[in-house]
Amino acid sequence: MSESKAAIKAWTKTQARLGLRAVRPSIVLGIVSSLAGAAQFWCVANILGPALTDFVTPSGHGAGAPVPVWPLPAFVVIALLRIAINFLSENASATAGRRARSRLRNEVLGSIVGTGPAVLRHAHSGALAALAVDRIEALDGYFTRWAPASVLWVASPFVLAVLTAFVQPRAALILALCGLFVPFAQALFGIGAAVASRKQFLAMTRLQARFLDRMRGIATIVLAGRADDEAQRLGQAADDLRKRTMKILRVAFLSSASIDCAMIVALILIALIDGRHVQAAIHTTDAATFRSMVTASLFALLIVPEFFAPLRGLALAYQDRALVQGAAEDILALPAEVASTGETHQLRVAADEGVAIAFENVSFIWDEARGRALDDVSFSVAAGETVILSGPSGAGKSTVMELLLGFIKPTAGRITFNGVDMQTIAPTSLMRLISWIGQRPILFAGSLRENILFARPDATEEELEQAIRAASVDGFLLSLPDGIETMIGEGGFGLSGGQAQRIAIARAYLKNAPVLLLDEPTAYLDPVTEGDVFESLETLTRNRTVILASHSTALQEFQGQRIELSNGRIAGAGGEAA
């Protein structure tokens, strides 16, 4: 636990360092903007001061003294300068935010892909999508607002207080004292805000995962007549999200109210104290001194909102900081990549040579409580031969496939390809050797062509044609509205199970790998379709090393060695099947 806390701390620190480096221009521009603000208010005070004292005629002070003109053009120039600076700094920090999000998203996606399908045993795909999309979007504030604010909240008020001290030390002292109150309030509210914001994101993620899952099975829900119940539960989840969000906002608003408080106290104190001094001075000082006194006090009064603006920026950005910790937890909670132990090397296979595969006393445990999914399994298959794994569902057939795909590693024993331990083969090299067809192929959002070319994007038109013919995709191509350019929805709407499976076969043809893994490829097909698909599969298996997992009677007609699995053990190896 403490180890993971340390990891989170380290990660957050790295992000803070990177974030700060990226917003350096914004910080500099922010300080310059504060200085420009002070200069502007100096101009304003220099018009208001003389104008006010000009009317103080009863004692004869200041009568006839003209209001200076220079502050007006100066005001215009500085105003334009300041607007330009703010524009630049806003754009600079927005750019920093975009870069940071891009970088983080890349890291997260890389780590998801690196982990492989095992990641889905840990998290719902909705939660993963929320992590890669929303969670990282939400970090924008951390890089655009928090990073500059974390420096500016000290730097800008400090500069302004020093400037004010030259003009009106009394007011500077009031500002400094009121300003010092803010960090205390922030620390007090900030801790609460961090906890609340983490919980809020959890509620958000839950809502998303729940909704995505319900969405995918919406027909099941509707047809079971449970849509109302589900809507109510979604309502509860949405309401929970509201309550959590309000908790954050309550704290955030409270902290910004505390800054308002400090600011108003400063305003009132300066107005009252300086007002009293000015009143006392009316009859005792000469006109020029009185005028500069009023001007100085006005400047101090005007600078108050400017002094508190960076502090307010900090309060607004405080919850952004809390988000980064929550994100760190989620990002670091992604399972570590299945790192290959020791050195790996490329396994080269000559085109006509083929690959022999052997399981040597392989065991695997998914879950300690449920015992071994595979228990001391040994078998071998020669290059170009076929092995048929049969057995009831849950016997361990799919586990064998996952092992061969390298998604999981044997708990004990080893698997060899041409005598080389699989763990020592570089993953890219391994993937070149293997084609895989599962129970229900995933079709990606996009056209049919893109879905087939997925196996090998650089395939020529001719190779594509060949694969389409060999997999009998051409049989149903004509019935589709746009032929091979037909767009396919998520989950492959518009294609029947048999058609989808043919796409998978076409992919395997296109890839043309020496090893073919077939994981119950006809489980969801009716026998007529199964028969058709079987023919296409049979041509595909020629001259390849095939491992077929199936309990379908039709597929049992494949020529090859039979291995019967039962509860993770080899129950019988039935020599050559008919």
Place this chain on the structure above:
Amino acid sequence: MSRPSSRDVAARERADRDALIRIVEVWRPHAARLTMGLVLSLLAVLAGLALMSSAGLRFAGAALGMVLVTATSLRVLGLGRIVLRYSERLYAHDAMFRALATLRVWFFRSLSQGAAAGLGFRRAGDLLSRLVSDIETLDGLYLRLLLPLAGACLTFPVLVLVICNANSLLGILIGILFASSAFIMPLAAARLSRKEGAGLSHAQAALRVGVLDLVSGMREIRAFGAGPRIIDQVNSANSRLLARQAQLSRRMAFVGALSSVCTQTALLLLLAAIAGIGFDRIPAVQGVGLMFLTFACFEAVSGLTRAGMLAGNMGAAAHRVVAIADEHPRPVQAVSPATVMPTHFDIAFEHVAFHWRADRPDVFRDFSLTIPAGSRVALLGPSGAGKSTLAALLLKAAFPQEGQVLIGGVDIASLPDVWLRQHIAWLSQATHLFDDTIRNNLLLGRPDADEEALWRALDEAAVGDFVRTLPDTLDTWLGEGGVKVSGGQGRRIALARTLLSEAPILVLDEPATGLDAQTEQDFFLTLNRVAQGRTVILIAHRLTGVEQLDHVWRISGGEAVPV
């Protein structure tokens, strides 16, 4: 990219407006809270105006040796302002989030109305994006647009009258600047952003679809070594989103700068008037009060121009959310709802003609079939013959173009969906296992089922023994799409869910898919014993020989041929 023509823009604006009106209707139950939030926010604005002008007056008065504003009233105003501002923000946000929660539920309900046939071409990721991001964008409608706009409407006359009192020309000029900053520029920004329309939300949805594809297609991606390629694709979706955001943030910064120009010009005019340059000199005391007031007024509306820039996104988001409600199948001819529910459950298809889409061939032209209540029947045939279409028609997942489907002599188009779905239980080929416990997955079939009934259903589906071996038995988490059990076991759990339902009609669409031969036979033998007295419609490509059936039809060429 081609520029949208002005007619397209006008049409889209109209559509966006209609969508916004629909959404406001959904929010109606929260009208009282939303109004209360508005009132509080206006009070906070007033308190702020009073505070800023009296603080200026107090000091300016002091310079003249007068007490224009007492210290006490200043303190009261200050405190009032802080309390009001805090409670207003809290209350308004809470009211808005309540309205958003209601909108999310409404979205799901609307979606479920049209979703009996599944999601079709709609992508789950895109829908998720609408539920989460688009609905979230809509909070700006109230919080970022309506509230500040109402505040501006209140401050505008106050500001103009007070300044006109000192100098009418100045009052008019500052009034124009204020109106530009609070009304004209936000409106212009809104129009500009509308032209870009839905770009941002589409980009966000595209990214989400890409990421979901990557996550759920991981097996394929790894098996084909496509990781880097798919990441590239997602990255380009990411870059498109970022480019949109960059454009938006540049524009926001620009309009923000424009609104600061207004503020600064207003201050400049006041200064000139106080200095007596270009205007008749106004009394300095009054001038200082006006300065503070003007600054506070412009500050309060400074966010509006930026919010206007988001109006296009809000309109597009509203449009995407509302569009869901309009996408569901309806009967070809409107049918008046039935007043009397059927009392017996004979099923009759009468002269049904049906095609899924106008550009697809007819599945049926003149199809008739009667299934007596309580009988056990099988519909056989190769895939694509229309067996599953019959199930869809029976469940109102689709409507026939001609003819009708009757239950107990009543046209099902006139029956409430809820009634129909209570009386027909369906195990489809695409039945979904939810990311939940086995127990909750089963309870979907019958929420009030007791422990005993659950186990009976599991045993009937020949999966009870397996569930008993699991450490958490019924409370085992199934994982997404049932990943934590094997395909065949998951299928049998789905079957148990259907058997658990008390509906008088059971439709089993290929129930034995994914079962091995022995389990399949066992299952059909069990089926002969259970579900006595209920109508069982078995949809299959062939029979195993052990089923005991009253009627068997072969569906082919759009007709039912008795076997």
